[in-house]
Amino acid sequence: MEHIFTYDRLYQFTYTIFKSIGCSDEHAALATKVLIAADVRGIDSHGVARLSGYVRLWEAKRINATPDIKIVHETPSTAVIDGDAGLGLVVAPFAMQVAIDKAKIAGTGWVSVRNSNHFGIAGYHAMMALQHDMVGMAMTNASALVAPTFSVERMLGTNPIAVAIPANEQPPFVADMATTTAANGKLEILQRKNADAPLGWVQDKDGKETTDANALKSAGALLPLGSDREHGSHKGYALGSIVDIFSAVFSGASYGPWAPPFPAYVPMPENMPGKGLGHFFGAMRIDAFRPADEFKAHMDNWITRFRQAKPADGYEKVLIPGDPEREMEADRMRDGIPVVEPVVKDLEEVGAKFNVQLG
Amino acid sequence: MEHIFTYDRLYQFTYTIFKSIGCSDEHAALATKVLIAADVRGIDSHGVARLSGYVRLWEAKRINATPDIKIVHETPSTAVIDGDAGLGLVVAPFAMQVAIDKAKIAGTGWVSVRNSNHFGIAGYHAMMALQHDMVGMAMTNASALVAPTFSVERMLGTNPIAVAIPANEQPPFVADMATTTAANGKLEILQRKNADAPLGWVQDKDGKETTDANALKSAGALLPLGSDREHGSHKGYALGSIVDIFSAVFSGASYGPWAPPFPAYVPMPENMPGKGLGHFFGAMRIDAFRPADEFKAHMDNWITRFRQAKPADGYEKVLIPGDPEREMEADRMRDGIPVVEPVVKDLEEVGAKFNVQLG
Numbered sequence: 001m002e003h004i005f006t007y008d009r010l011y012q013f014t015y016t017i018f019k020s021i022g023c024s025d026e027h028a029a030l031a032t033k034v035l036i037a038a039d040v041r042g043i044d045s046h047g048v049a050r051l052s053g054y055v056r057l058w059e060a061k062r063i064n065a066t067p068d069i070k071i072v073h074e075t076p077s078t079a080v081i082d083g084d085a086g087l088g089l090v091v092a093p094f095a096m097q098v099a100i101d102k103a104k105i106a107g108t109g110w111v112s113v114r115n116s117n118h119f120g121i122a123g124y125h126a127m128m129a130l131q132h133d134m135v136g137m138a139m140t141n142a143s144a145l146v147a148p149t150f151s152v153e154r155m156l157g158t159n160p161i162a163v164a165i166p167a168n169e170q171p172p173f174v175a176d177m178a179t180t181t182a183a184n185g186k187l188e189i190l191q192r193k194n195a196d197a198p199l200g201w202v203q204d205k206d207g208k209e210t211t212d213a214n215a216l217k218s219a220g221a222l223l224p225l226g227s228d229r230e231h232g233s234h235k236g237y238a239l240g241s242i243v244d245i246f247s248a249v250f251s252g253a254s255y256g257p258w259a260p261p262f263p264a265y266v267p268m269p270e271n272m273p274g275k276g277l278g279h280f281f282g283a284m285r286i287d288a289f290r291p292a293d294e295f296k297a298h299m300d301n302w303i304t305r306f307r308q309a310k311p312a313d314g315y316e317k318v319l320i321p322g323d324p325e326r327e328m329e330a331d332r333m334r335d336g337i338p339v340v341e342p343v344v345k346d347l348e349e350v351g352a353k354f355n356v357q358l359g
Numbered sequence: 360m361e362h363i364f365t366y367d368r369l370y371q372f373t374y375t376i377f378k379s380i381g382c383s384d385e386h387a388a389l390a391t392k393v394l395i396a397a398d399v400r401g402i403d404s405h406g407v408a409r410l411s412g413y414v415r416l417w418e419a420k421r422i423n424a425t426p427d428i429k430i431v432h433e434t435p436s437t438a439v440i441d442g443d444a445g446l447g448l449v450v451a452p453f454a455m456q457v458a459i460d461k462a463k464i465a466g467t468g469w470v471s472v473r474n475s476n477h478f479g480i481a482g483y484h485a486m487m488a489l490q491h492d493m494v495g496m497a498m499t500n501a502s503a504l505v506a507p508t509f510s511v512e513r514m515l516g517t518n519p520i521a522v523a524i525p526a527n528e529q530p531p532f533v534a535d536m537a538t539t540t541a542a543n544g545k546l547e548i549l550q551r552k553n554a555d556a557p558l559g560w561v562q563d564k565d566g567k568e569t570t571d572a573n574a575l576k577s578a579g580a581l582l583p584l585g586s587d588r589e590h591g592s593h594k595g596y597a598l599g600s601i602v603d604i605f606s607a608v609f610s611g612a613s614y615g616p617w618a619p620p621f622p623a624y625v626p627m628p629e630n631m632p633g634k635g636l637g638h639f640f641g642a643m644r645i646d647a648f649r650p651a652d653e654f655k656a657h658m659d660n661w662i663t664r665f666r667q668a669k670p671a672d673g674y675e676k677v678l679i680p681g682d683p684e685r686e687m688e689a690d691r692m693r694d695g696i697p698v699v700e701p702v703v704k705d706l707e708e709v710g711a712k713f714n715v716q717l718g
Contacts, residue, residue, distance in 0.1 A: 075466030077436040078647040106465050107434030112648050148665060150674035155665060163601050173604070175597035181590050200590050207671025225584060225591050231540050231559050232584050238534035238680040239598075241665075242522050245532070246494075249657050250648040256664055273660060288437040289471050289609040298608050301632060305615055306507060306514060306600075312566025315509040321597040 003344050004336040005359070010036055010048055013351065013358055017051060020354035021058045022065035023087070031089035034120045039337045042328035043176075045185025046121050049343045052350040054087065054118070056264035063087055063117055069094050077106040080251050081113045085276055088119030092138070092279055096125045099283040100132055107288030112251035115276035118142070118262055122162035123176030123325070129164060129283045130172050133292045136164040137282035139243040141253065143261040146180055147221035148241075149234045152207040154221045155257050158184055159243035164322075166286070167299035174322030179240040180222045187213055187222070192342070200227035246280040253278030362703050363695040364718070369395055369407055372710065372717055376410060379713035380417045381424035382446070390448035393479045398696050401687035402535075404544025405480050408702045411709040413446065413477070415623035422446055422476055428453050436465040439610050440472045444635055447478030451497070451638055455484045458642040459491055466647030471610035474635035477501070477621055481521035482535030482684070488523060488642045489531050492651040495523040496641035498602040500612065502620040505539055506580035507600075508593045511566040513580045514616050517543055518602035523681075525645070526658035533681030538599040539581045546572055546581070551701070559586035605639040612637025 011032055018028035039047030057063040067086025071079050079098050083091035095111045102109025119125065122138040129136025142157025158178040165173040178184070182201040190197050190213035197213040204210040205219035209228070216222065224236025248255035254274040261268070286292045309318040332338075339347070344358070351358050370391055377387035398406030416422040426445025430438050438457050442450035454470045461468025478484065481497040488495025501516025517537040524532040537543070541560040549556050549572035556572040563569040564578035568587070575581065583595025607614035613633040620627070645651045668677040691697075698706070703717070710717050 073649065075644070075647040076464075078466040078643070080648050105435075107437040108467060108469050110467050110643065110647075147671075148668055148677050150670055151668040151677045152671045153669040155668050163597075165601075165604055173600070175594075175601065177591075177594040177597060179594075181585065198589050203671075207674075225594055226540065227586075227590055230557050231586055231590070232536075234678070234680070235534075235536040235538075235584055238522075238536060241532070241680065242524075242534065245524055245658070245661065249654060249661060250645075252649060255657075256661060273657060284437070284469065285434070286609075288434040288469075289439050290432065290611060295608060298614075298632060299604070302604065302608060302615060309507055309510040309514050310512040311509055312506075312511045312562075315566075318507050318510045319593070321593070321600065 001341045002338040003341070004338050006336050007036065007040065007333060009359060010039065010337060013347065013356060014048060014051060016356045017055065017350060017354060020356065021055060024066065027087070027090045030093060031087050034089040034093065034124050037124045038121045040329050040332050041121065041123070041325040042332070043121050043185065043325070045183065045188055048339065048347060050118065052346045053262055053264070055350050055353070057117065060264040062260070062264060067091065071098065077102055077108050077110060079111045081111060083113055083116035083276065085115055085117070088117040088140070088277065088279065091116040092119035092125045092281070093128065095279060096128045096136070096138065096281045096283070099281045100129060100134060103134055103283040103285045103288070108282065108284045111281045112246065113279040114248070114251035114253035114274060116253070116279055117277055119279055121176060122160040123164065123174055125281060126162035126164040126176070127172070127174060130166045133166060133286050135166070135284040135286065138162045138279065139247055140279040141244045141247045141255060141259050141277060143259045144257045145184060145216060145222045146224055146240060147203060147207070148237045149224065149229050152203070152205060152221065153257070156237070156240040156244055157259055158222065159240040161239065161243060165299060166296060167303055168296035170300045170303040171326055172322060173299065173303065173320055174325065176325070179225050179236050179243060181225050181227045181236070182222070184222060187216070192340070243280070248274060248278030250280065251278045360700045361697040362700070363697050365695050366395065366399065366692060368718055369398065369696060372706065372715060373407060373410060375715045376414065376709060376713060379715065380414060383425065386446070386449045389452055390446050393448040393452065393483050396483045397480045399688050399691050400480065400482070400684040401691070402480050402544065402684070404542065404547055407698065407706060409477065411705045412621055412623070414709050414712070416476065419623040421619070421623060426450065430457065436461055436467050436469060438470045440470060442472055442475035442635065444474055444476070447476040447499070447636065447638065450475040451478035451484045451640070452487065454638060455487045455495070455497065455640045455642070458640045459488060459493060462493055462642040462644045462647070467641065467643045470640045471605065472638040473607070473610035473612035473633060475612070475638055476636055478638055480535060481519045482523065482533055484640060485521035485523040485535070486531070486533060489525045491642070492525060492645050494525070494643040494645065497521045497638070498606055499638040500603045500606045500614060500618050500636060502618050503616045504543060504575060504581045505583055505599060506562060506566070507596045508583065508588050511562070511564060511580065512616070515596070515599040515603055516618055517581065518599040520598065520602060524658060525655060526662055527652070527655035529659045529662040530685055531681060532658065532662065532679055533684065535684070538584050538595050538602060540584050540586045540595070541581070543581060546575070551699070602639070607633055607637030609639065610637045
């Protein structure tokens with residue numbers, strides 16, 4: 001069963017919760033906007049479904065509601081930022097803005113972040129660049145759920161990469177993808193339905209392919225994009241590793257199997273080699289390469305040509321990265337945002353903690 | 360049947376061929392070094408097996424043996440380079456050096472290249488950054504062999520991404536991967552053996568999965584990393600698209616289905632929206648983020664920890680990206696480089712054109 005919420009109602013509730021844990025007006029508003037962008041774009045696993053998780057991290061003193069976010073090192077085109085254990089939802093837009101500001105002067109800006117937390121959907125931050133006629137990139141490491149090729153041990157998070165590229169008349173190209181075959185959120189949907197997962201999404205504790213959507217609860221692991229060696233899982237493993245290194249080894253965050261867990265009940269790893277989660281952001285000014293109008297006209301041509309690619313039997317059309325999320329956004333802003341029953345219950349419980357009514 | 364060549368013998372032959380088409384000493388030496396790096400590292404499809412292809416492109420006047428390679432636009436951290444239809448084997452190291460020089464001053468350097476040709480293995484160029492304590496990146500578009508998710512039309516090349524990251528005591532992390540499930544070279548090996556391809560590598564002309572390793576010869580297509588929608592092929596399609604856009608739309612090269620073909624007998628596409636193939640290079644100075652010694656010590660720790668990840672039953676150990684190619688390089692520099700019979704014949708034919716003996 002689902003409940004339908006208007007954007008404004010989810011916004012007001014979430015904002016009030018962030019205020020209740022001590023965020024400033026500005027931070028609460030920003031965190032809310034970033035968090036709900038996931039629900040609006042149809043990435044339900046990363047939106048209000050995680051609100052109670054953030055609150056529990058705050059209760060466990062793993063999230064600082066009043067962080068002093070600081071640039072700790074910089075060059076003309078780079079910076080390292082310490083998020084002071086703040087909400088990633090607030091630290092990430094700060095860091096992406098630094099990347100954009102660097103790009104205005106140096107042509108590009110690249111920012112690695114340590115001591116942060118889960119930052120919502122990567123696509124939100126990458127898309128910040130679009131209004132400045134820049135290409136935006138965002139990535140983050142995350143707690144280890146993914147086994148490298150040939151291994152049974154969870155060593156990497158789902159470590160997403162987002163890239164946003166502006167066009168003119170066409171909507172922008174926006175890729176936002178976990179570096180695994182399937183995002184963990186898709187597995188959670190199957191778990192709720194007691195349904196099987198396709199082979200190639202997860203392995204069991206012995207490293208065997210399995211359709212058990214609950215395999216992660218019994219020492220299994222998510223599989224890197226490619227699923228198995230024969231189908232290129234070493235490439236997904238390499239991509240997830242690059243995200244981990246750019247996000248955490250560049251910045252001094254904790255990496256690999258030492259990345260801090262999202263669930264507050266999971267103990268922090270021992271001997272962490274850095275502080276908190278890490279992110280990595282990039283902004284490239286289009287006219288640092290060629291005039292923006294010219295580039296965007298070619299992007300229109302690129303997108304139009306790919307939309308015209310001949311579809312296979314049974315398929316209507318070829319999609320451009322970002323199409324499904326943009327269509328979902330239009331639908332949900334018009335018709336409201338569906339929230340499944342367990343998440344509604346969870347929101348009511350977190351509301352009760354602070355005497356905030358969900359509706 | 361294979362013939363074994365010493366590095367020096369392959370080098371001398373290839374160098375003499377490049378000299379014979381009119382390359383300067385310097386360009387012939389560089390092109391040879393880059394080309395043979397593929398054979399040495401075990402990526403046989405991209406080494407001397409392509410030499411006759413380059414010569415035929417030169418004969419067709421699609422390659423300029425004496426290019427005037429120029430920076431046509433720049434900012435502190437970016438440049439666009441026109442390769443003047445030169446060998447990508449020469450244009451690419453020039454462009455990567457510009458990225459490195461930019462990074463020395465601005466912290467990072469990003470270079471997009473138009474009017475180039477096939478550049479050998481991406482990994483060679485990315486690895487140029489390592490000796491400067493920089494992270495290196497290299498990518499290129501290529502002629503269309505890959506169908507986007509839901510399509511039967513070839514719209515993208517195998518568009519590889521290479522990322523090289525230095526460590527201290529450990530060898531560097533070097534990922535070099537086509538954004539397809541399997542590189543075309545792997546398919547060529549199966550074709551020579553008349554063997555079947557695993558399901559998920561190629562589709563037939565109707566977009567159906569097939570084990571026919573020759574499917575590309577009858578209007579089939581390579582599949583993006585992920586193989587099918589359920590296993591994330593939309594992610595491989597997005598990655599290949601990003602490579603195409605960074606390499607060609609940033610620079611003014613020809614993109615998507617209009618990328619120029621490698622075989623000289625294939626007519627050039629009509630209405631090309633840009634000039635030649637495109638590449639994209641990046642160099643990030645490590646100490647633009649944190650002290651190089653500190654970073655490299657953490658990379659040693661990262662690599663060591665991943666090597667210790669518990670292997671699955673039947674597997675000896677977890678590999679770090681770059682391990683197989685580095686081991687191959689050690690073997691082949693010691694024992695010689697095997698070249699299969701058809702390639703030896705091909706080299707003898709190209710040698711005969713210029714009165715150059717293979718051995």
